[in-house]
Amino acid sequence: MGSAPTAGTIILVVLVLGVTILGFWAARWGNANLAHLDQWALGGRNFGTVVSWFLLGGDLYTAYTFVAVPALAFGAGAIAFFAVPYTTITYPFVFVVMTRFWTVAKKRGYVTTADFVADRFGSRWLELAVAITGVLATLPYIALQLIGMQAVLERSGIAPSHGSAMLMLIVAFVLLGAYTFTSGLRAPAAIAFVKDALIYITVIAAITIIPGKLGGWTHVFDAAQTALAAKPKNPGSIVIGSNMYFAYASLALGSALALFIYPHSVTSILSSKSAGVIRRNCALLPLYSILLTFLALLGYCALAAGLHETNNNFAVPDLFNRFFPNWFTGVAFAAIVIGALVPAAIMAIGAANLFASNILQSFGGRQTRPRNETNVARYISLAILVCALLIATGIQPSFSINFQLLGGAWILQIFPAVVLGLYTRWFHPAALLSGWVAGMAATAAMALSSGFAAVFKLSFLGTSVPGAIIFYAFVANLAVSVLCTWLFRALRLPSGTDVTVVGDYA
Amino acid sequence: MKKRLWYWLLLVPFIATLWPPFYARHDPVIFGFPFFYFYQLVWIAISALIVWVVYLATRERTDG
Numbered sequence: 259m260g261s262a263p264t265a266g267t268i269i270l271v272v273l274v275l276g277v278t279i280l281g282f283w284a285a286r287w288g289n290a291n292l293a294h295l296d297q298w299a300l301g302g303r304n305f306g307t308v309v310s311w312f313l314l315g316g317d318l319y320t321a322y323t324f325v326a327v328p329a330l331a332f333g334a335g336a337i338a339f340f341a342v343p344y345t346t347i348t349y350p351f352v353f354v355v356m357t358r359f360w361t362v363a364k365k366r367g368y369v370t371t372a373d374f375v376a377d378r379f380g381s382r383w384l385e386l387a388v389a390i391t392g393v394l395a396t397l398p399y400i401a402l403q404l405i406g407m408q409a410v411l412e413r414s415g416i417a418p419s420h421g422s423a424m425l426m427l428i429v430a431f432v433l434l435g436a437y438t439f440t441s442g443l444r445a446p447a448a449i450a451f452v453k454d455a456l457i458y459i460t461v462i463a464a465i466t467i468i469p470g471k472l473g474g475w476t477h478v479f480d481a482a483q484t485a486l487a488a489k490p491k492n493p494g495s496i497v498i499g500s501n502m503y504f505a506y507a508s509l510a511l512g513s514a515l516a517l518f519i520y521p522h523s524v525t526s527i528l529s530s531k532s533a534g535v536i537r538r539n540c541a542l543l544p545l546y547s548i549l550l551t552f553l554a555l556l557g558y559c560a561l562a563a564g565l566h567e568t569n570n571n572f573a574v575p576d577l578f579n580r581f582f583p584n585w586f587t588g589v590a591f592a593a594i595v596i597g598a599l600v601p602a603a604i605m606a607i608g609a610a611n612l613f614a615s616n617i618l619q620s621f622g623g624r625q626t627r628p629r630n631e632t633n634v635a636r637y638i639s640l641a642i643l644v645c646a647l648l649i650a651t652g653i654q655p656s657f658s659i660n661f662q663l664l665g666g667a668w669i670l671q672i673f674p675a676v677v678l679g680l681y682t683r684w685f686h687p688a689a690l691l692s693g694w695v696a697g698m699a700a701t702a703a704m705a706l707s708s709g710f711a712a713v714f715k716l717s718f719l720g721t722s723v724p725g726a727i728i729f730y731a732f733v734a735n736l737a738v739s740v741l742c743t744w745l746f747r748a749l750r751l752p753s754g755t756d757v758t759v760v761g762d763y764a
Numbered sequence: 765m766k767k768r769l770w771y772w773l774l775l776v777p778f779i780a781t782l783w784p785p786f787y788a789r790h791d792p793v794i795f796g797f798p799f800f801y802f803y804q805l806v807w808i809a810i811s812a813l814i815v816w817v818v819y820l821a822t823r824e825r826t827d828g
Contacts, residue, residue, distance in 0.1 A: 342804040343781035346811045350774035353815055475796030496790070497800045503784040511782055534823070541816035547808045555801070 267416045269588025270595070273456070274430065277449045277596050281437030281603075284444035295632045298442035299369055299611050301529040307538050309447055310530045313604075314539060316450030317526045318345075318517065319546045321406035321598030322399070324457070324553055329570035331557030335486040335494030337502060338554055340509040345547040348514040353540040356518050357533040358680050358763055364528075365762045370608075371524055371676045372616035378679050380754030381687035387694050388672045389616035392521040393642075395665035396609040399520070400646035403598035403605075404431070405571065408650070413575035414591045428647065430599065435643045438603045439636050443529055446603040453600050456593035458549065464559075464590075465552050468581050472562045478555075481562035496558070505713045505724045512728030513663075516670040519677065521608030522601060602643070610639035663712040664705050667728035671697035674739050680763070687754045689742030697735030701727060770821040777811035 263271075288304070290297040305313060323341075330338035359374070368374050371392065376385035404427055411423040437445045469475050479496055486494035498506050517523060530536050553574075560573040563580060567573050578590045614635040675690045704714040704727045715722045716730060746753070780786065787803035794802040 336800065339801070339804065342808065346781050346804075346808050347778050349815055350777055350811065353774060353818065354771060476793065479793075479796070479798055479801075496798060498784060498788050500785075500788070503788065506784050506788075507782045511778075537815075537819045537823075541812050541819060544808050544812040544815075548805065551801075551805055551808070 264415060264588075265585035266414065266588035266591070269585055270414060270416060270592045273452070273588070273592035274595055277452050277599065278433045278437065280448050280452065281433075281445040282440055284437070284448040285441035287441075287444045287448060290444075292440075292442055293632050295369060295611070295615075295635060296367075298632045299525065299607055299635060301443040301447055303364065303529060304531050305447065305529045305535070306531050307535050307542075310526070310535050311539050311542055312450040312454050313447045313529065314523075314526050314543060315546045316446065316453050316597070316600040317522055317604045318543075318601075319457075319550055319597075320399075320403055320601040321410075321594050322402040323550060324594055324597055325406040325409050325571050325574055326402070327550065327554045328557035328560070328574045331554045332560050332565075332567070332573040333494075333557075333570040334492070335482070336496050336498045337494075337506060337509075338557065339551070340506050340513070341554060342547065342551050343507070343510040344513040344517075345550060346544065347510065348517050349540040349544060351514060352518050352527075353537055355677055355680065356527050357536050359524075359676075360527055360530060360533050360536055361764065362680070362758060362762045366758065369528065369611050370521065370615055371519060371672065372612055374758075375672075375675050375679060376616070377757045378683065379675065379685075379687040379690070380756065381691070384675055384687050384691050384694075385616050387691055388675060389612040391668055391672050391694070391698070392612045393609045393617070395669040396521050396605045397642070397646055397649055398665045399522075400602050400605045400609075400643065401649035403602040404647060404650035407595050407598040409569070409571040410575050410591045410594045413572055413579060414587065415579075416591075424651070427650075430595070431602075431643055431647055434599050434603055435606075435640045438606055438639055438643075442636075443525065443604065443607055446600045446607075447529070449596060449603075450600050453593065453596040456589060457597060460590040460593045461549050461552055463582070463586065464556060464578070468556070468559050468563075468577065471581060472559060478558050478562040482558035485561040485564075502724065505726060508726040508729035509663075509712060512670060512726050512732060513666055515673060515677075515732075516666045516728065519672060520605075520669050521612055522605040523608075525604055525608040525611065602646070606639040606642045606646075607635075609642045610635045613638045613642070663726075663728065664701065664710065667701040667705070667731050668698060670728055670732050671701070671735050673732065674736060683756050684743065685739055686743040686746040686751065688751060689739050689746050692742045693735040693737075693739030696738040697731045700734040701731040704730060767822050770818050773814050773818050776814060777807065780810075781807050 285292060288302065290302050292298045296302060327338055327341050362374060366377060372385045372389040375388045408423050408427055411426050412420065469478050472478050483496045486496065527536060556574055556577055560577045563577060565573060565576055578587050582590060614631055671694050674685060674693055678685065708714045712726060713724050714727045714730060715724045787800055789800065790798045792799055
């Protein structure tokens, strides 16, 4: 390469530098005192419907989604489309549950799920378990954003080699860390406007141009079916077979229940001005799910275009290179790179909140919330980004979606304490902790024995049922939580103090 | 509170999308999309509509 940069490269660099400036500017947005954790971490809990729509869309539909879901469709076919029911049913769920969480968090000043669990169940250990799970599940998720970015940088022509793509990744991350440190949640909230606009432009352009050039959707689906069926190992199909029904549905359900208890989702939810903002967005955010479906279908377009990839993550970038004029690839690649920066910033903030408020302070005592809590969270957000960078350089990119599914299976293990805890205090805190241990262990065991796949063949009464690890582990967790609650209540073990009152929830 | 009954509507998307036998087939092809894809796309829209209806029906003055 070494020659003059192309129009696409220039556009990509200009857009990324532009959002960097926007990220630093965001510190002055709304004239807030960013020394308050509520301001730095939650934008002052004051975002209205429009800002929240962009922020949540930018947060949940990440660069990983835009690269890895079509990559899965490209590599494995119909199973990738579990992402569609997944992102359909999560909203009715959020409509009911997360508004209740928002209400109690607003009334009692919670910044994290672990804050709530600590008050509700009066258990330091359960608080710690929830916080550690959040950090653990977030790290590989941030790493995935990096992998999505790296795939684009390598294919955009801007980085001539793997090494230089890595270097650019580090530069982008230093900048990301700096404006997250300075502006907190306001930085990704401001950048999300640009990111989402670019993504919509890119996808609309892609679905108007690419299928037409490939002979129309009917031909795209037929060609994808032929290509998938011809895969030498693990031939696929564009319609799931009956043996995969349960895996498909359990993946969708498990992922849908997990999505909004991730620290970065909670951070965005809590930044809303009112419960009404969240409710309205539950009807408006599905527009992103339609976008995601078409993005996933680009994986089929890549098959129909006859692309062969050593790394499935390259399918979409290469498709853009093939069908878009050079200058427009700059826009499309910027959409993905910025699409990685927004959620990475929110994830770093969400995980830092857990670390600062629930892990460090669990040892220091809750009553002594230090005045420098925000500064602690700021430095931890940097540390988390560094850790994620180290993970990103250490794992095989083609495993990226499975690592995300592993993180999803972990995060779902806090569901009984966080979500069921919103409705009932019946569970014994020690039982929830036992259930959590069971769920985490079951996840790890199934992931190891299936070679880090999302689906595990559970043998039961002589038949083997492929189902989502996330779902099986959750069932194990629930079963242990219920059984141990009966046991511990029968033994009259002290069950902690609940300092929340009924009025906090409505 | 009769209003609470509206929340039951929110279960409909779960039933419609978590039972693949309803839609895991190729035909009919609609607008070039096999039924598997058409059905799931349409249900994104129907679910959003259901959420909006429930929102309007259960809205309170204090919601903001």
